Amino acid sequence: MVPNRTCALCHTSKPILRRPKTGQQLCKPCFFYVFETEVHETIIGTNLFQQGEKVAIGASGGKDSTVLAHVLTVLNERYGYGLQLHLLSIDEGITGYRDDSLKSVKRNQQEYGLPLKILGYDELYGWTMDRVVEQIGRKNNCTFCGVFRRQALDRGAASLDADHIVTGHNADDTAETVLMNILRGDIARLGRCTAICTKGEDSIKRSKPFKYAYEKEIVMYAYFKKLDYFSTECLYAPDAYRGHARVFLKDLEAARPSAIIDIIHSGEAFQVAQDVELKPQQFCQRCGYMASNELCKACTLLESLEKGMGKLAVGDRNRRKLDDEPMPQGMRTIPMFQRSATTDSASPL
Amino acid sequence: GGVEVLFSNKRNQVTTLPAIAPSSGTHPERPADLRYLIRWMSDNLLTDRKELFMDGETVRPGILVLVNDTDWELEGELDYELKPGDEIVFISTLHGG
Numbered sequence: 001m002v003p004n005r006t007c008a009l010c011h012t013s014k015p016i017l018r019r020p021k022t023g024q025q026l027c028k029p030c031f032f033y034v035f036e037t038e039v040h041e042t043i044i045g046t047n048l049f050q051q052g053e054k055v056a057i058g059a060s061g062g063k064d065s066t067v068l069a070h071v072l073t074v075l076n077e078r079y080g081y082g083l084q085l086h087l088l089s090i091d092e093g094i095t096g097y098r099d100d101s102l103k104s105v106k107r108n109q110q111e112y113g114l115p116l117k118i119l120g121y122d123e124l125y126g127w128t129m130d131r132v133v134e135q136i137g138r139k140n141n142c143t144f145c146g147v148f149r150r151q152a153l154d155r156g157a158a159s160l161d162a163d164h165i166v167t168g169h170n171a172d173d174t175a176e177t178v179l180m181n182i183l184r185g186d187i188a189r190l191g192r193c194t195a196i197c198t199k200g201e202d203s204i205k206r207s208k209p210f211k212y213a214y215e216k217e218i219v220m221y222a223y224f225k226k227l228d229y230f231s232t233e234c235l236y237a238p239d240a241y242r243g244h245a246r247v248f249l250k251d252l253e254a255a256r257p258s259a260i261i262d263i264i265h266s267g268e269a270f271q272v273a274q275d276v277e278l279k280p281q282q283f284c285q286r287c288g289y290m291a292s293n294e295l296c297k298a299c300t301l302l303e304s305l306e307k308g309m310g311k312l313a314v315g316d317r318n319r320r321k322l323d324d325e326p327m328p329q330g331m332r333t334i335p336m337f338q339r340s341a342t343t344d345s346a347s348p349l
Numbered sequence: 350g351g352v353e354v355l356f357s358n359k360r361n362q363v364t365t366l367p368a369i370a371p372s373s374g375t376h377p378e379r380p381a382d383l384r385y386l387i388r389w390m391s392d393n394l395l396t397d398r399k400e401l402f403m404d405g406e407t408v409r410p411g412i413l414v415l416v417n418d419t420d421w422e423l424e425g426e427l428d429y430e431l432k433p434g435d436e437i438v439f440i441s442t443l444h445g446g
Contacts, residue, residue: 018422025423063442172442219413219442220420231441246443250410 009034016224020214020257028224035221039209040075046196048207049081049164056088056162057114058153061104064168066229067218068210072166073112085112086160090152091120092145093128097235104230119156121148124334125302133236135305141236144305147297151289155336157204169208172215172249175260178267179245188279194267214260287334298334362394366431383414384427386437411443 007015013027019034026034043049057072059065069087076083089105091098102118109116122128125148133141157165174194181190192198197207210218222229252259283289284296291297366381366389379385384406391403402409407427414421415438416429 014419015423016418017420215442216413219440223415223438223440224418247410254410 017220020216020253021261023257031217032221032225035213035217036071036074036078039071039213040079042196042212043075043081043209048197048209049083051082052084053082053164054084054086054160054162055164055166056086056117056153056157056160058165058167059087059089059105059108059116060168061089061101061108061230062168063219063222063229063231064170064210064215066104066108066227067222068166068168069108069112069114070225070227071221072209073114085114086162087114087116088153088156088160088162088165089116089118090149090156091118091122092149093121093130094235095130097232100232101230104228107228117156117160119152119159121152124148124152124155125298127302127305129236132305135308138236142241144301145236147301151296151298151334153206154204154289155334158336163204165204165206167206167208168210168218170210170213170215170218171260171264172246172253174208174211174267175263176242176245176249178263179249180242183245184241190267190270194264194270212261212264288336289334302334364394381431382427383416383421383429383431383437386431387427408439409443411441413440413442414438415440 005014007013007027007030008024009026009030013029015025016028017031018025019031049055055072057065057069059069069085072083072085075081076085087105087109089102091102105116105118108114120128129141129145132144136144153165153167177193178190180186181193194211196209196211197205199205221227249260249263252263279292282291282294284291284299285294286299287296289296289298293300295303366386387403387408388406391399395402400409402412404410408414414426416424417436418438421429
């Protein structure tokens with residue numbers, strides 16, 4: 001393959017990258033511009049933000065959230081979004097993994113001058129992931145962590161009075177999720193997982209501005225911009241189900257790079273038929289968080305941990321066995337942060 | 350970006366490679382190229398699980414390769430012929446963000 005010797009956009013400089021999304025060969029400044037502008041267009045095209053919104057960036061110190069913090073800061077400035085940006089970091093209590101990545105977030109805080117809030121599983125739930133894995137092993141630990149982290153982000157954002165949470169989920173993540181939900185036959189999630197913005201607890205919105213950004217491009221952007229991020233796999237991750245979807249997706253991408261975006265578009269085209277029964281939404285009887293059953297998932301998981309039966313809590317089927325056990329003494333209620341009265345939203349961007 | 354874990358955590362390494370790659374099962378003797386470099390690294394430098402770096406004769410999908418700060422896809426990938434002083438960078442995309 002003989003590459004063109006000039007950038008496909010400016011026709012002047014030497015190209016340094018071949019975009020997986022389009023196959024275009026771009027030079028460094030053109031790549032930066034295209035990457036940033038596409039995110040901007042995603043934001044504007046989906047009316048993602050309102051002027052003056054308070055936005056909590058879910059920051060782990062990893063590649064996606066580091067680039068997200070950087071790009072949002074740049075776009076906020078360049079296009080006058082008027083957003084108040086905060087960094088929100090969740091400490092799951094994984095020794096040797098999370099404590100190191102938090103150092104990376106603190107560097108982000110300094111570099112972009114954004115206020116940072118750190119919220120730990122310890123203070124919210126009374127359990128670190130290290131302790132959870134001790135009890136339940138490595139098979140379903142990601143389920144616990146995912147549920148706990150999602151709620152932690154919501155509660156953290158509420159305590160900041162934020163209207164909006166953004167996370168660094170990229171195109172690869174979204175495509176993997178679509179594949180996972182198909183493989184597991186999870187129709188409820190399949191209908192929701194490609195939405196760029198979902199309304200969560202306490203009407204806090206949750207969005208993924210990088211939904212169409214390829215992971216490869218995020219990494220290249222960070223590399224060429226010399227952005228500092230933390231890059232180790234979670235100690236407990238290698239056995240996660242998502243790993244299978246990821247390997248499959250990577251092989252697809254190698255064969256046809258547009259596969260990632262194609263899968264997302266297929267996922268968006270799915271519409272759950274009207275007569276499919278989905279559980280109506282209720283509120284958790286213990287902590288008030290939104291739930292599909294009497295107790296929200298986090299309280300259910302927590303209860304199982306306290307009873308020493310963590311392994312049972314993951315599926316709905318085992319719920320009855322859990323109820324047979326007596327409640328432990330002094331079972332904690334997960335604290336809810338109340339947001340102060342929300343002002344009505346102003347104009348869109 | 351994570352690949353250093355497989356190479357005894359040494360982020361930057363300077364190595365000298367034979368200029369002519371010996372013939373292997375599928376390729377005749379030829380000037381050293383990236384295909385040979387990857388094989389050589391796997392045989393001589395890898396301190397941990399080989400399957401996390403190599404997949405067949407190429408790198409594992411999800412590991413990006415840059416040649417002198419340029420995407421290897423623009424330089425012929427495995428067929429790129431090495432020149433003295435070349436800088437090759439391997440970046441992993443396979444971890445949390």
